[in-house]
Amino acid sequence: MPWSLHALVQAVILGVLTGGVYALMASGQTLIFGIMKVVNLAQAAFVVLAAYLTYSLFTLAGIDPFLSILITTPILFAVGVAIQWTLLRVLRPEDAAELSLLVTFAAALGLEGLLELVYNTTFRSIQPGYENFSWTVLGYQVNMVRFFAFLLSLTMLGLLYLILHRTKFGRAVRATVQNPMSAQLLGVNPQRVAALGFGLGAATAAAAGAIFGLISPFNPGSHYDLISRLLTIVVLGGLGSIGGSIIAALVMGVGSAVVAALASPIWSDFAFFVVLLLVLLLRPRGLFGARVRGAI
Amino acid sequence: MTAAGLLRAVIFFGALTLLPFVFGEQWVLNSLIFTLMYVGLASAWNLLGGYAGYPSLGHAAFFGVGAYAIAIVFENSVGSGYPPFFLLPLIGLATALLSVPIGWVAMRTRADVFAIVTITLLFIAQTLAFNLRAVTGGAQGISVAVPPFPVETYNWPFYYAVLALLALAMGISFYFRRSKIGLSLSAVRADEDKAHGVGVRVTGVKLIAFGASVGLTAMLGGVWAYYVGFIYPQFAVDPLVTIGMVLMAFLGGRATLWGPVIGAFILVPAQQYFAYEFGASHVYLVAYAAIFLIIMLLLPRGILPTISDRLRMRRRRRQGAQAKSHGAIGGAK
Numbered sequence: 001m002p003w004s005l006h007a008l009v010q011a012v013i014l015g016v017l018t019g020g021v022y023a024l025m026a027s028g029q030t031l032i033f034g035i036m037k038v039v040n041l042a043q044a045a046f047v048v049l050a051a052y053l054t055y056s057l058f059t060l061a062g063i064d065p066f067l068s069i070l071i072t073t074p075i076l077f078a079v080g081v082a083i084q085w086t087l088l089r090v091l092r093p094e095d096a097a098e099l100s101l102l103v104t105f106a107a108a109l110g111l112e113g114l115l116e117l118v119y120n121t122t123f124r125s126i127q128p129g130y131e132n133f134s135w136t137v138l139g140y141q142v143n144m145v146r147f148f149a150f151l152l153s154l155t156m157l158g159l160l161y162l163i164l165h166r167t168k169f170g171r172a173v174r175a176t177v178q179n180p181m182s183a184q185l186l187g188v189n190p191q192r193v194a195a196l197g198f199g200l201g202a203a204t205a206a207a208a209g210a211i212f213g214l215i216s217p218f219n220p221g222s223h224y225d226l227i228s229r230l231l232t233i234v235v236l237g238g239l240g241s242i243g244g245s246i247i248a249a250l251v252m253g254v255g256s257a258v259v260a261a262l263a264s265p266i267w268s269d270f271a272f273f274v275v276l277l278l279v280l281l282l283r284p285r286g287l288f289g290a291r292v293r294g295a296i
Numbered sequence: 297m298t299a300a301g302l303l304r305a306v307i308f309f310g311a312l313t314l315l316p317f318v319f320g321e322q323w324v325l326n327s328l329i330f331t332l333m334y335v336g337l338a339s340a341w342n343l344l345g346g347y348a349g350y351p352s353l354g355h356a357a358f359f360g361v362g363a364y365a366i367a368i369v370f371e372n373s374v375g376s377g378y379p380p381f382f383l384l385p386l387i388g389l390a391t392a393l394l395s396v397p398i399g400w401v402a403m404r405t406r407a408d409v410f411a412i413v414t415i416t417l418l419f420i421a422q423t424l425a426f427n428l429r430a431v432t433g434g435a436q437g438i439s440v441a442v443p444p445f446p447v448e449t450y451n452w453p454f455y456y457a458v459l460a461l462l463a464l465a466m467g468i469s470f471y472f473r474r475s476k477i478g479l480s481l482s483a484v485r486a487d488e489d490k491a492h493g494v495g496v497r498v499t500g501v502k503l504i505a506f507g508a509s510v511g512l513t514a515m516l517g518g519v520w521a522y523y524v525g526f527i528y529p530q531f532a533v534d535p536l537v538t539i540g541m542v543l544m545a546f547l548g549g550r551a552t553l554w555g556p557v558i559g560a561f562i563l564v565p566a567q568q569y570f571a572y573e574f575g576a577s578h579v580y581l582v583a584y585a586a587i588f589l590i591i592m593l594l595l596p597r598g599i600l601p602t603i604s605d606r607l608r609m610r611r612r613r614r615q616g617a618q619a620k621s622h623g624a625i626g627g628a629k
Contacts, residue, residue, distance in 0.1 A: 097408060098351055099596055102546070103589065107585070109539075109585040110589070113583075113584070116581060117579065117582065228419040231412045239409065266426075269419070270420065277401055
């Protein structure tokens with residue numbers, strides 16, 4: 001049937017574009033886990049925070065959402081560094097793994113509460129006027145915002161790659177990921193790497209938040225939905241593997257868009273979780289994860 | 297059981313049993329029902345998160361399963377008012393059995409990943425509660441029939457039901473500590489690979505802990521649904537319920553018998569006070585997060601383990617001082 005084939009291809013296009021956005025969100029999460037072995041449950045709250053900042057910059061100062069990323073990125077970086085410095089650095093190493101999970105969850109709750117205080121719980125959306133514009137290519141709809149979002153995600157991921165592979169800081173980060181003890185012996189300050197790494201991970205939420213605010217309505221509680229998807233992606237990709245999380249994000253994006261198109265949007269998130277459980281059944285370490293003793 | 301331990305249990309449960317006769321006011325019992333419910337939930341969580349060292353963040357899913365089971369069966373009539381309580385053991389048992397495959401998959405992962413997978417369970421349960429409208433009523437929720445209990449003692453049956461479940465939870469917790477299961481679980485917590493290597497039946501004991509933990513949670517969810525009388529997906533499967541359980545067990549001390557009890561008795565009244573004072577405004581969530589952070593940062597190991605460490609240190613120091621005053625060296629160990 002040509003009709004259902006058309007719907008399928010349309011869903012795949014949408015899924016790839018959405019998956020690109022998730023890849024950007026998940027890359028920050030993965031970076032933080034890779035450096036600090038911390039599963040950051042506040043990553044989605046960072047994204048929602050960035051969405052609100054973008055919203056305010058647009059409604060109050062008329063700054064275009066894509067342009068405001070230049071302003072929100074340093075802010076999110078600072079928030080990330082502050083949270084790492086005040087809340088995570090002080091945990092004792094022996095219970096850091098378990099407690100950091102709870103501490104970042106508490107940070108997420110706190111951010112949610114603060115956003116509720118400032119913006120209350122009404123759903124907002126960022127509407128610069130072009131949010132629903134789309135091109136028609138060979139009969140398929142390509143949403144402009146999602147397309148630029150996809151390009152932006154690729155750019156940000158490229159930048160992240162350059163930072164990690166072409167700068168001294170990136171070398172220190174990668175050394176810490178591979179072997180914290182040896183890195184320290186070679187003069188890397190692990191506290192500094194952890195703080196900057198957490199900040200960098202949080203900073204990726206700035207671009208992700210601007211895009212999230214453009215493509216879907218949000219309120220302070222939106223981070224629950226978002227974090228469940230992000231966690232699914234990073235576990236599926238294998239914790240700590242940025243490449244894995246990008247592939248997992250695309251798989252999940254396409255998978256849920258196809259389920260939404262062929263069955264019902266209600267079940268698209270559900271498909272996420274079922275895929276995760278199936279993968280864990282066959283391969284507990286995720287698709288591309290290395291086996292870390294004690295973690296998996 | 298030591299004499300002191302037995303005495304503690306008799307006093308604790310004796311006082312709670314007699315309490316309604318002394319303070320019969322509705323609001324006292326109402327507040328106590330929620331407190332005891334959380335004591336039970338924290339003790340249930342402790343079986344898995346404490347003894348086995350598997351920090352589940354998805355227990356609210358099983359709480360919701362119990363809540364929906366009661367609400368669906370007794371939507372129209374509860375007869376004399378007691379049948380829902382009689383159904384609870386069956387709900388607990390069924391949840392424990394049905395959770396075995398889930399636990400088996402989830403516990404192939406450890407620590408962080410386990411926490412993530414269990415959070416996922418929570419969101420699956422919430423999605424199902426919202427979307428299986430024919431059964432759960434979707435976002436509109438579902439109500440339970442009102443029992444024909446006399447007004448003056450309306451709360452009593454709920455109170456004693458929760459108390460009985462709490463006793464069951466603590467009984468299991470006590471049994472775990474004394475039996476081979478408890479030893480196996482603490483071996484798993486310390487080093488699962490080594491435990492497996494020396495012949496501990498790792499998968500078996502983990503599944504027992506998982507089943508007991510989620511079965512108790514489901515039963516408490518059932519009583520909760522019957523008591524509040526109306527359930528929505530957001531409240532029946534609530535991330536804050538999970539977090540409440542975890543936080544209370546952490547505050548009191550994980551893998552101890554009384555830790556979760558102390559934690560819940562401190563936090564639930566505090567929570568109720570905050571909800572009463574700031575419930576209408578959004579300060580509630582911020583205050584909750586702040587308390588949460590303070591507990592985690594100041595008492596990462598919980599109240600009971602911290603106290604027992606201090607006592608042990610003091611005893612050692614005193615022994616050391618005595619040994620020195622007698623001119624011997626070997627005493628300080």
